[in-house]
Each structure stands twice: as structure tokens, then as C-alpha cells.
Amino acid sequence: MTAMFTAAMVLLGVAAMGLVGFLMQRHKAGRLGNTPLVSTGDAAQKGASVAGEKGAISVQGKLACAQPLVSPVTKTTCVYFETKVTAEWKVSDSEKRSVLVTERREAAPVAIDDGSGPVQVALSNLSNDDTKQVFKKSNKMGLLNVMDGRTLKFGDQGFTVTAGMPSDKGDRIPSDAEYTVVETVLPVLHTAYVAGKADGGKIVAPSWVSLMISGKSRDELLAATASMMKRTKLVSLIAAPAGAVLAIIALVTGHGPGAKPAAPAATAKSTLVAPLKADAPAPVKNVAAAPH
Numbered sequence: 001m002t003a004m005f006t007a008a009m010v011l012l013g014v015a016a017m018g019l020v021g022f023l024m025q026r027h028k029a030g031r032l033g034n035t036p037l038v039s040t041g042d043a044a045q046k047g048a049s050v051a052g053e054k055g056a057i058s059v060q061g062k063l064a065c066a067q068p069l070v071s072p073v074t075k076t077t078c079v080y081f082e083t084k085v086t087a088e089w090k091v092s093d094s095e096k097r098s099v100l101v102t103e104r105r106e107a108a109p110v111a112i113d114d115g116s117g118p119v120q121v122a123l124s125n126l127s128n129d130d131t132k133q134v135f136k137k138s139n140k141m142g143l144l145n146v147m148d149g150r151t152l153k154f155g156d157q158g159f160t161v162t163a164g165m166p167s168d169k170g171d172r173i174p175s176d177a178e179y180t181v182v183e184t185v186l187p188v189l190h191t192a193y194v195a196g197k198a199d200g201g202k203i204v205a206p207s208w209v210s211l212m213i214s215g216k217s218r219d220e221l222l223a224a225t226a227s228m229m230k231r232t233k234l235v236s237l238i239a240a241p242a243g244a245v246l247a248i249i250a251l252v253t254g255h256g257p258g259a260k261p262a263a264p265a266a267t268a269k270s271t272l273v274a275p276l277k278a279d280a281p282a283p284v285k286n287v288a289a290a291p292h
């Protein structure tokens with residue numbers, strides 16, 4: 001595969017990613033626009049009667065949390081955290097296996113109040129766009145770990161993983177496995193916009209989509225989403241034609257996927273001639289003496 005065709009594939013890949021991003025942002029904009037925004041008091045008192053299709057509802061206001069959480073790995077004060085431990089090891093030279101060792105999710109009780117009365121929000125199934133990854137690190141067993149009771153330390157807040165423990169499904173994990181710890185949190189927000197489903201006077205995560213919670217207002221989210229839609233659309237509109245044209249040129253000129261890169265041009269060998277030294281004595285010829 002030549003450099004020209006490779007560049008074309010890269011451009012087409014960028015265009016595809018831009019298209020996916022555009023579709024995701026358009027879906028988000030549609031959800032923001034179609035989900036009824038009601039007062040927190042109405043959400044708590046009237047619930048489904050003021051909600052939209054399938055109970056979709058949204059509110060915004062001050063977030064109240066009487067007892068915030070502290071995440072186990074980074075000790076971050078938050079209202080929600082998720083800690084995941086996975087193990088990965090080589091099965092063969094060309095194959096790796098990964099298993100989930102442990103996973104912990106915890107949410108604090110929170111409420112949103114815009115001045116008309118609070119409504120409780122059950123934090124679960126949060127979007128990756130709304131949470132923040134605060135820790136990710138991989139570690140393997142070493143001599144010091146064996147001497148320390150097969151304990152792997154992650155971070156500087158005392159979080160440890162015992163190597164060799166079975167996975168959540170009982171899989172045996174070999175001693176040479178690499179463990180990865182990932183922690184994501186939802187920080188304590190001063191104000192928040194929440195979009196979910198009305199359920200018994202509170203807001204919960206819908207069964208068909210994640211719960212949306214953001215420190216931005218609904219109008220700010222709509223503006224940010226519209227801006228991102230323009231950017232991703234522009235990327236696709238530029239990268240797709242450029243990649244297609246470059247791919248066509250590569251195929252027409254014989255630089256397609258089956259073509260081999262051109263061999264480097266042969267360089268002419270140069271003959272090095274040692275320079276004569278200026279001060280070198282001239283060779284002396286042996287001349288026979290003439291007979292007298």
C-alpha cells in the first residue's frame with residue numbers, strides 16, 4: 001500500500017469519525033429540544049403528567065447533596081463514582097485476554113431545586129460525557145509486589161489490588177497479568193441540568209438512554225451542541241471529498257492497495273582517489289652506472 005492510498009484512507013477515516021460525531025451531537029440536540037423542561041416543584045408533585053413521551057422530563061436548578069461521597073482511589077469528593085479493575089494477559093503471541101476483576105458504583109442522594117421545591121434525582125447509568133475520568137493506571141506483578149503479599153498499589157491514597165484473585169466470573173488470572181484501575185466521578189455541582197424519566201415524584205435514568213446531568217444550563221448545552229455539530233460536519237465535508245479524490249488518483253495511477261512502494265533509486269558508486277601529498281618525496285629510480 002502506497003503513501004498516497006494510505007493518506008486517502010486516513011482522510012476517509014477522519015470523515016467517518018466526523019460523521020459519527022455529527023450524528024451523536026444531533027441526537028443530543030434532539031433530546032435536549034424534545035424533552036420538556038419543567039419546574040422542579042412540578043416534577044416532584046405532578047411527575048408523569050407534565051412529562052413528555054415515555055415520561056421524558058428535565059429540570060434545572062441548584063444541586064443539593066447532604067452527604068457527598070469520597071471516591072476510593074483518588075479520594076475525590078463527588079456525588080457519584082465508578083471504580084473498575086480489569087486484568088489482561090497474553091494467551092499466545094497473537095492473542096490477549098481481558099477480564100473484569102471488580103467493579104464498584106456508588107451514588108449519593110441528590111436533589112435539584114429551582115426555588116419551586118426540590119425533586120429527588122437517582123443517579124445511575126450516567127453518560128460518559130457527564131462524568132470525569134480522574135484516574136487510570138496499569139501495573140504488573142514484580143519482585144517487590146511478591147514480597148509485599150502480592151499487593152499492587154495504585155495511586156498515592158492507599159488503593160490496592162491483590163494479584164491472583166479470581167475475576168467476577170471466577171476466571172483464574174495468571175501471575176503475569178497486567179491490572180488496570182480506572183476511576184470516574186461526577187463532582188459536586190453547584191447548579192445542574194438533569195434530563196431523565198419521571199418516576200413516582202423523582203427523576204431516574206430512562207431504560208432507553210442514559211441519565212443526562214451537567215453543570216451547564218439547558219441553553220448552554222444547546223449552544224455547545226450546535227457548535228459541535230457545525231465543527232464535526234465541517235470536518236466531514238472537507239475530509240470526505242479530499243480522501244475520495246486522493247483514493248481515485250491512487251487507483252488510476254496504479255498506487256492502490258496492491259501496489260508496492262517504489263524502490264529507492266540506485267546511487268552511483270564513486271571512486272575515491274587518494275590525493276597526492278605535496279611534500280611526498282618523488283620516487284627514486286635505480287639507474288645503472290655507465291661503464292667507463
